[in-house]
């Protein structure tokens with residue numbers, strides 16, 4: 001089925017602790033939307049621009065002061081918004097970003113303990129008027145995420161953190177989800193991939209048809 005989709009552009013972000021399954025599902029969501037005529041850009045943070053990818057390399061592999069880390073995340077984000085996100089939305093394209101500002105609250109705020117007021121000030125500075133229209137938070141217990149990571153890849157600076165770091169990161173993600181229920185949908189990422197895909201398909205169908213994603217459906221039966 002192909003249809004020309006003419007609703008306003010949408011900004012969708014994917015969030016979750018490392019190993020929750022974001023990368024696994026971004027391709028599914030992008031394919032699902034493209035098949036329905038949506039023009040979209042997929043991108044990621046930190047990164048998404050030439051400068052941002054250089055900052056990503058530094059951020060993922062070098063030790064630095066916590067506030068330097070937070071500032072570089074937002075510096076990368078500023079460039080990303082200017083070069084990629086804002087122009088795409090202005091053209092009418094949708095944008096799917098693997099992480100955005102919720103990740104800074106979760107990792108630098110929750111995980112590392114940076115004062116949330118400082119992050120709120122950076123958020124207000126860098127994107128006072130921009131928020132995602134839909135945030136998909138892939139939520140799993142730490143043990144599940146850790147087992148998935150151990151099975152698949154060598155770990156970067158963040159992924160080498162310990163359980164208490166990811167516990168606090170997950171809690172801050174869930175706090176942000178509760179703070180912004182209008183845009184956030186929490187996906188139980190312990191489910192099989194096929195079940196998660198059914199939930200995502202239902203959310204996206206509702207978004208395309210009504211402009212609102214609706215509640216995460218129960219697909220257990």
Ligand SMILES: Nc1ncnc2c1ncn2[C@@H]1O[C@H](COP(=O)(O)OP(=O)(O)O)[C@@H](O)[C@H]1O
Nearest residue numbers: 018019020021022023024148152189191192193
């Ligand atoms: N629902 C799931 N059930 C089982 N394995 C999964 C599920 N989601 C992801 N995985 C696997 O877990 C690993 C990490 O997933 P990934 O999407 O890379 O996580 P993230 O991008 O959130 O760090 C991959 O090997 C992926 O195949």
Ligand SMILES: Cc1cn([C@H]2C[C@H](O)[C@@H](COP(=O)(O)OP(=O)(O)O)O2)c(=O)[nH]c1=O
Nearest residue numbers: 018045046073099100103104107108158159
């Ligand atoms: C966007 C962002 C990411 N991060 C971290 C979370 C991740 O551990 C790391 C890179 O994210 P990610 O692209 O999800 O890693 P991977 O490619 O291994 O799946 O950056 C922050 O700490 N703060 C931020 O604001």
